[in-house]
Amino acid sequence: MAKVAFIGLGVMGFPMAGHLKVKGGHDVTVYNRTAAKSAAWVEKFGGKSAPTPAEAARDADFVFTCVGNDDDLRSVTSGKDGVLQTMKSGAILIDNTTASADVARELHAAAREKGIGFIDAPVSGGQAGAENGVLTVMCGAEDAVYERAKPVIDAFARMVGLMGAPGAGQLTKMINQICIAGIVQGLAEGIHFGKRAGLDIEKVVDVISKGAAGSWQMENRHKTMNEGKYDFGFAIDWMRKDLGIVLDEARHNGAKLPLTALVDQFYGDVQAMGGNRWDTSSLLARLEK
Template identity: 75%
Template sequence: MAKVAFLGLGVMGYPMAGHLKAKGGHELTVYNRTFAKAEAWVKQHGGRAARTPKEAAEGQDFVFCCVGNDDDLRQVTIGPDGALQAMGPGTVFIDNTTASADVARELQAKAKALGIGFVDAPVSGGQAGAENGVLTVMCGGEVSDYAKAEPVIAAYARACKRLGDPGAGQLAKMVNQICIAGLVQGLAEGLHFARKSGLDIEQLVEVISKGAAGSWQMENRHKTINQDKFDFGFAVDWMRKDLGICLAESRRNGAHLPVTALVDQFYGEVQTMGGGRWDTSSLFARLEKK
């Protein structure tokens, strides 16, 4: 059992912190920008609620974080009441936020100067993966820091792997999102074509999902797509944030991402339709509207 803080209790962080408490058996202190949400978590799971990241991090062995973007991450780590101010040498900060590789490297350097470990550890698996404790965790950081963090991360992970130096976890998450963008667009176009052709989508997917066209997106999203239901899941607004990170990184490393750039534009159209909080599978709704 370790002393653990968790910063950020959104749709992902809330259940992830719960698994650290229930499955991992760790002593938890939680922080959320809206304090009432931290109080609600404590009422459900036990532990303690803190009013600032600094207060939450004080005396902890590990500090986890899952917030919105680079600016949010800097605020909870090196801001006026940031967690790094309270962490001691030998402790480890594990960042589950999907953010840029640049900010991961920046914060790792600041943490290292204080004798604190830092692992960038973005996750994949969505809200359902977080709730069921079966996320895929892509990590970057020094070998010794990762070795300390991995057994604790296991409380909410189905798969966890170090992929390289600081920033490598975020780069891997970019690859994940690039692949998803193309897959979802392909699925949306395929099911749109099927509907226009008068095919029974349920029967169709029962067949093609067993072959080379099969994917997680097909298995988990075809039913809701066929029902024109998108008011759930990973929001378009967040996907555009992630794809923006991918495209910015590609401009630096010289990678060519024509499909990613196109799908990002399509998601912009979904936002214009009022679907910023819709699931990413709402690319289908854009096609149906045309």
């Protein structure tokens, strides 16, 4: 059993911290900007809550962060009440936020100055993956730091992989989002085409999902897309945040991402329709408006 702090109890962080407590058996202290969320977590899982990130991280062996963006991450780590103010030498900071590779390298340098290990460890699998403890975790870290932390991360993961040096986890998550954007757009167009052609979408998907066209998105989203239901899942606001990070990184490294840029614009169209909090599969709604 390790002493663990978890900072950020959103739709992903809340169940992830719960798995660390219940499945991992760790001594977990949580912090959330909205104190009521921390209280709800303690009521459900036990453990403790703290009034600041710094207090949550005091004496912890492992500190997890899962917040909204680069600025939020800097606030809870390097800010005046951030975890790096109190983390002990030899502890490990594990960031599950989807953020930029630049902030990952920045935090790695800041942690190393204090004798603290750092892993950028963004996740994939959505809310269902977090709740079921089957997330995919993409890590950027030094080998020894990763090996120490992996058994703890395993509490909420089905797959944990070391992708390279600090920053590599975030770069891998960017590729993940590039691929999802293209797949969802293709699925949306396929369903739209099939409906216009008068085909039974359930029968179509039952067949083509067993071949080369099959994907997680097809298996898990085609029914709700066909029914026009989008009030769940990974919100477009968050996807556009992620794709913004991707496109910014591409401008730096020279990668050409025409499809990703186009799908990002399409998500902007759905936002203009009022779909900011709709699931990313709502690209179909844009075609059917």
